[in-house]
Amino acid sequence: MKKSFLVLVALVLALLAAAVAPVFKADPGLVQIHFRGWTVETSVLVLTGGVLVIWLLAWFLVRLWRMPAETARRIREQRALAQLEKGLLALTEGDWSTAERALQKSVGPEGRSTARYLAAAEAADGQDAADRAEWYLEQADTRNAKQKFLVELTRARILMSNGQYEAARPVLENLQARRRRHPQVLDMLARCYRELGDWEPLLKLLPAMRKAGLLDDERAEALRREAAAAGLRESRVTEDLQARFRALPRPMQRAPDVAGAFADQALRLGAPELTEEVLRNCLKTQWVSKLLIPYAEVGADDANRRLKQCEKWLEDHPDDPWLHLALGRLCAREELWGKARHHMIRSLEIEPTVSGYDALGQLLERKGELEVAMACFRNALRMNQGKEPLPLPGDLARLEPPAQP
Numbered sequence: 001m002k003k004s005f006l007v008l009v010a011l012v013l014a015l016l017a018a019a020v021a022p023v024f025k026a027d028p029g030l031v032q033i034h035f036r037g038w039t040v041e042t043s044v045l046v047l048t049g050g051v052l053v054i055w056l057l058a059w060f061l062v063r064l065w066r067m068p069a070e071t072a073r074r075i076r077e078q079r080a081l082a083q084l085e086k087g088l089l090a091l092t093e094g095d096w097s098t099a100e101r102a103l104q105k106s107v108g109p110e111g112r113s114t115a116r117y118l119a120a121a122e123a124a125d126g127q128d129a130a131d132r133a134e135w136y137l138e139q140a141d142t143r144n145a146k147q148k149f150l151v152e153l154t155r156a157r158i159l160m161s162n163g164q165y166e167a168a169r170p171v172l173e174n175l176q177a178r179r180r181r182h183p184q185v186l187d188m189l190a191r192c193y194r195e196l197g198d199w200e201p202l203l204k205l206l207p208a209m210r211k212a213g214l215l216d217d218e219r220a221e222a223l224r225r226e227a228a229a230a231g232l233r234e235s236r237v238t239e240d241l242q243a244r245f246r247a248l249p250r251p252m253q254r255a256p257d258v259a260g261a262f263a264d265q266a267l268r269l270g271a272p273e274l275t276e277e278v279l280r281n282c283l284k285t286q287w288v289s290k291l292l293i294p295y296a297e298v299g300a301d302d303a304n305r306r307l308k309q310c311e312k313w314l315e316d317h318p319d320d321p322w323l324h325l326a327l328g329r330l331c332a333r334e335e336l337w338g339k340a341r342h343h344m345i346r347s348l349e350i351e352p353t354v355s356g357y358d359a360l361g362q363l364l365e366r367k368g369e370l371e372v373a374m375a376c377f378r379n380a381l382r383m384n385q386g387k388e389p390l391p392l393p394g395d396l397a398r399l400e401p402p403a404q405p
Contacts, residue, residue: 079105087119096126114141118154125158133158149175153185160188165195181212190214199227228252229261238271245278254281256288263294273299276306283313289322293355296326303333321351325359332363354383 033040042050087102100123106116117140124132137155142148152175159168172189179185186209193202206223209215215223228248235241245253245262252258259282263275272294279295282288298306307330310323317323328344331337344360347353361376372392379389 087116087123090123094126096123099123100127100132113139114147114150117141118150121154121158125161130158130162145178149178156185156188160192163195165192168192169196181208183212183214186212187214194226197230199230203227225252225255225258228255228258232258232261232265235265235269238266238269238274241265241269241271242274253278254285256282256286256291260288260291260294263291267294267297271299272297273302275299276302280309287317289317289320292320292322292326296329298330298333303330306330307334319350321347321353321356324350325353325356328363329359332359332366337363337367352379352383352389354380357383357389 083102083106087099087106090096090099090102100120103116103120103123117136121133121136121140124130124136134155137151140147140151142151152171156168156171156175159165159171168188169192172185172192175182175185176189186205190202190205190209193199193205203224206215206220210217210220231244232241235244241262248258259278262278266272266274275294275297276299279291283291283295292310295306295310307327310327310330313320313323314327324343324347328340328342328347331340331343340363341360344356344363348356348360357376357380361373361380364370364373364376375390375392379392382389
C-alpha cells in the first residue's frame with residue numbers, strides 16, 4: 001500500500017514537471033539574492049532544484065542519525081513479539097510460570113502493553129498468585145474506555161475462577177451498566193447471581209440475556225423454575241412456604257423440580273401433610289419416580305389415601321422400583337408386613353438401590369430377622385461406596401446382584 005502510494009506520487013510529480021517544462025523553457029525566470037555584499041542570480045528552476053536537493057540531503061542525514069536507534073527499537077520489538085508468542089503459547093498449554101516470565105519480557109512501551117499485562121495476570125492467577133495478578137492489572141494501560149473495560153473484564157474473570165463471587169459481583173454489575181448486552185458480561189453476571197443464590201436480579205437479567213442470544217425459551221423457563229425452587233427452600237415457616245407456592249403459575253407448580261422442592265421443604269418443616277396433593281398433581285402431569293420418595297412420607301391422617309393412590313399408579317407403572325419402594329414403606333407403616341416385604345423385594349429385583357436395601361433392612365430388623373437385616377445394611381453401605389451388592393442369605397437369596405455387562 002505504501003509503495004503504491006509513493007509510485008503514484010512520483011508519477012504525478014513527473015506529469016506535473018512535464019506540464020510546466022515548456023513554461024520554464026520559454027521563460028526560465030530570474031531570482032536574485034543579495035546578502036552582506038554578496039549577490040546570487042539564478043533561474044527559478046535551478047533554485048527549486050537546489051532547495052529540493054538540500055531538503056533530500058537533510059532528510060538523509062537525519063535518517064542516518066536515527067538509524068542506530070531505529071534498528072535497536074526494531075530488534076527490541078522483534079524480541080518482544082517472540083516473547084509474546086512464547087508466553088501466549090505457554091498460557092494456552094497451561095504452563096503458567098513460563099507464560100508469566102515470557103509475558104513480562106514482552107511488555108513494550110507505555111500505551112502498547114495492555115494485552116500483555118492482561119495475559120500475564122491470567123498466568124499469575126493460574127499459579128494462585130492473586131497479588132501478582134492484581135499488580136499486572138493495575139499496570140495495564142486504561143487510558144481509553146475499551147482498554148479499561150477489558151481490564152475490568154479480566155479482573156472479574158479471575159475473581160470468578162477463584163470462587164470470589166461477592167467480589168466479582170460489583171465489577172460485573174458496573175460492566176453490565178456500561179455494556180448492557182455484552183454476552184460474556186451477561187453470562188458471567190448470571191453465573192455469579194446463581195452461585196450467590198440471588199435469584200431476583202438473575203430473573204431481571206433474563207430479558208437481556210435472551211436478546212443477546214444467550215438463552216432460548218426453554219433455558220429461560222428452566223432458570224425461572226430453579227429460582228422458584230430456591231425461593232421455596234428459603235421458607236422457614238409453613239405459611240410462607242404455602243404462600244410462595246400459591247403465588248407461582250399453575251404450570252410451574254406442577255414442574256417436578258418445583259414440586260420436589262416444595263415437598264422437601266415441607267418435610268424439613270415437619271409438615272408432610274402438605275405434600276400429598278402437590279406431588280399427586282405433579283405425578284399425574286409428569287411421571288418422575290423420585291418424587292415417590294417424599295410421597296411415601298405420610299401426614300397425620302393420609303397414609304391410607306397415599307397407599308391407595310400408589311396402588312392405582314402401579315397399574316400403569318408395574319416395573320417402577322421407586323413405586324414399589326414407596327408402597328413397601330406405606331404398607332410397613334400400616335403394619336401390612338407381607339405386602340411391605342413383597343414390594344420392597346420387588347423394588348430391589350427391578351433395580352438395587354441404597355434406599356431399597358436400607359428400607360428392607362429396617363423392616364427385617366423390626367421383624368427380628370437380624371442376620372438378613374445386617375446383610376441389607378451392608379449392601380446399602382457397599383452401594384454407597386460404588387460397589388456391587390452381595391446376594392442376601394436365607395429366603396431372600398433370590399435377590400442377585402445385577403449381571404455384569
